[in-house]
Amino acid sequence: MLHALSRTRLLVLAGWLSGLATAHAEPASEPPPFILGISTHLMNVERPVEAPLKLAAEAGFSAVKDDVFWSTAEPKRNELRIIPQWRRYLEQANSLQLERLAILGYSTHFHDNAKPRTPEVTGPFLNYVDYVSRQLGNRVSYYEIWNEWDLQGPRDRQLAQDYAALVRKTVPVLRANTQAAPGNKALILAGAVTPEGMDHGFADQLIDSDTLALVDGLSIHPYVHCAGNNGRTPEAWGRWVSDYEENIRNKAGRAIPIYLTEVGWPSHKGACGVSEMTQALYMARIWFLARSIPNVKGMWWYDLYNDGPDRFDQEHNFGILNEDLSPKPAWTMMRAIAPVVRDFAYNAEASVVSGPTYQLYFSNGQQRVLVAWTVGKPLELGLISHAPVQGPVRLLDTRRAANGEVASEQSWQCAGEHCTASVRLDDFPKIIRLTP
Template sequence: MKILLLSGFSWVISGSALADDAFIIGVDTHLMNKNSNSAKALQLLEAAGVDSVRDDAYWSSAEPRRGLMKIEPVWQAYLSNTQEHHLRPLLVLGYGNPFYDNYAKPRKPLVREAYANYVSFVTRQLTDSVDFYEIWNEWDKENPVDPVFAQDYSILIEEAARRIRTNQRPMMILAGAVTSQGMDLGFADRLVESGILNHVDGLSLHPYVYCRSDERNTPENWIAWLRRISEDLKEKSKTKTAVPLYLTEMGWPSNDGRCGGDENTQAAFLARSFFLVQTLPNVKGMWWNGLLNDGPDGTDPEQNFGLLNQDLSVKQAYLTLKAISPTLHQFRYDAEKSREIDSQYLLRFAKGSDQIMVAWTAGSPRSIKVDASSVLRGNVHYIDTREPQKGLVDSGIPWNCDDGRCSALVPIDEFPKIITLGTRPALFALP
């Protein structure tokens, strides 16, 4: 057992966590129901190293008349583009239908049966095109505290998952899409206690904190809160094991004024949150919300989450994601060698014998001493996420070596630097 103390709580990471599947880098696109051509936007996501895209398979679109099912041509075009650009689709099944209690949640038996029929139809028709399904979206938003409300959703999950499992091609099934409020008020706990993990492959969460006034609205405080939520869910599970978590919506806006920051802050927070979430091995992926800014109002947080502007011009956050995605794909977090000291975050990652450090500070800029994994000649090389378009650069900072050990003083700020540390001796390399 490896224990790393960070920000006042324990990080407990077992060796078995290192064998988990690759972390999923996802983006919520909001494009599948639009007539605009999605090919260029999805091409940009492929170029940025994104693995998965999340969008909505509206019940009202799939059943436009009572009892009449269809797959929208715009869905087919979108999914064809995702395949062309090697992006694994995650589709949300939900949002109600006007013919069944006027868009009511499927809590009554007749509405629930109609919803299950829609689930069967969509997943059967799209069996060769979709890898993930999510059962409803933010069910808890209306009432996160009523146990009966949560139980009705659990019943829906069981039936919907059973219908999806009848498809010949295996699909990943997620449920929950629990809001931050639902996480705080016990809705996610009640789902886990009800046994939904017997029916789905993971619990999905939407852990937004950008508008919190309790100092939770930084990546470092966010991960501390998320870690506590994860530990609580583990205790609520019947097996007392870590719950597989999928953060199917998460992001930071770049608006002026309330709850926002500038585009540089958005990019820095993106990088820090993607790196910090690697320290939770039961988080299997994170989907940034969203791909495009939703509108022209620069003061509205909801219109400024995008990686791209509405005209598809790239924002700083897109360039940063593109710069860090190879590290997220290829390197694994090394808990034993990672540290946090006085708001300095020094996370170590390994790819076989290759070692890197991802370093930043949540406080004032400063210089830190970085120790290399082997004797290095010349200067320190790193990727500075403040200037991601430059890629790996020669910093001009020399390695100082003595008695077979090398170190250097490297300046850090709020943008993570991905620092190359050389090759670790084979005896100590992570497999």
């Protein structure tokens, strides 16, 4: 949990710095890197993949996500295939060292587009899963079983039970094919739970039936861009997802790896939309908040590029790139913050929150940074450090993300080993360097 901030908003860094150095002296093992993912719409359309995937990698993403549609793999009954576009996509992503998440799901017209809830549909679905996972194996890093199954009835207990049953039948097929394939073993995710499903306990059936024990993580889609006024902020998002993780952990009686496989904020004109700059701002705060939530292993932003040119259509405007692949402010923002989000470890004990003010601490070896912002009225944040930090305060102001880290006008004032500085905070996070 994040601790309360002192009234003076002065944070004594000395104890944290010395404690952190001790804690990192002999690490038992390095935690797996946090996954910076991005959704793409490239596998099922005839579109070049090299340029958009390169832009994803340049922005700092470490993983991509797309669909291996059942209807694409089986356009005619009992005629299964892997289309060339799938192979091009996976090969290009791999060459850029991007992990690959593939969604297994959606039905076919010759099954009346029905979910696999009956033997007549489940059998062919498992044949499709078997074929695809034998062909692609560990070229896929993560297999996600279906997408937003709960959408048609987040309170429907039978729907949840049927999904749990499908997961129990699908996992052995995936395990057999990926364990037999060369390379790192693909992980299996289940859930893809919508916001309504999160609020109404859709994942409870996965826990009650012990189905979550069969997979490598629970995936959720925590959107809040159309939530009520009290929930439509990155900070409300952080509290909601944190509470959800705690509820899942308590119900399961153990830590459950959680993967945020779809999160986004559209920049359209109209209800639920924000400006492109606000989209970038909210994205930055959400990424940092995601790092502060226990057992969250990664997040996939939705999505890479706009799906169309209509600025009044929500679905056309989730991208961090325009439809012609020109960068939006969110792409520039992501490139600026990615090194900290991806490569630095979050320090919960040092991090503090008081009302609208957030101070989140991260480290990478001997490098330490403070990510800080306040929502609403700007304020002066006073820092006290006994570390030998001298000269100008170096920081990255995400309001001007393209500038990268710069020497600010503020300087550390030191008397012996006692140093102080002051930084003005606003709603754009500042990444403040705490080490030389």
